[in-house]
Amino acid sequence: MNKPKKIPESVLVVIHTIDLQVLLMERVDKENFWQSVTGSKDTLEESTHATAVREVMEETGIDANQFQLTDWHTQNVYEIYPIWRHRYSDGVTHNTEHVFGLTLPAITPVKLAEREHRQFIWLPYQEAADRCFSSSNAEAILQLPQRIKRA
Template sequence: MNPRPFKIPQSVLVVIHTPSLDVLLINRTDSPGYWQSVTGSKDHLDELFEDTARREVREETGIDTAIGTLTDWNIENIYDIYPRYLHRYAPGVTRNREHVFGLCVPAGTPVVLNPREHTASRWLPHREAADACFSPSNAEAILMLPQFAR
């Protein structure tokens, strides 16, 4: 059996929201109390960020992005990988490049979590959602939602 391949330090952050700017937050299984938007790394280097976003939304929430509008915000964050997650990356990799998207879905869109990754979900008004996020880049993206939601 092959060991798990190292994660690619290129990921997406997808702020899923309704037209009234309620934001979906999910709680990671490995980090109780750590609420966040959908995130995930590319599966291979030539995978487009948009394809990564669509895949991660489907894998983590069960939501098909075709029911809403996926928007590339053309924002990238570079950040230090949290020390507790460094083992997932190749030796010497300490920073990640995160590309930000928004996904507007109808209010009442059902969420079906992947139980291996998340334990709970909740919809919150965007300012409350930003306050609930553990990740500064995630909170900042949520606070920018009004300028991207049209």
């Protein structure tokens, strides 16, 4: 049975503490590819907020409903890496990513989805941005000081 094709609409959730420690995870399928929580909508009807809550739970074991999950009202459109295009319908080359921030009061225990990520690390936001393989992920992390001041 064929796996359903991914929807080219996803979320990026930057998980961070009040003092700007950022959670990053290393992908299983690509060594040294560090990232925040990401994931595609499961259905066209699923809201991006629901996608963010689900992906945070699946990838980290953290219940985003227990903390401050904020839609940054930012969208990034990017080309899907050729190595992952087979997951989408034929001809789909771009994805729309909706950016969220999840503010935690302090570093929180993480339970990784072992099929997706091999390890995690908490880093000061500037170091975390430097380690990300995705430029949109790094840019989102670098916005944290301004985002925290507005909250």
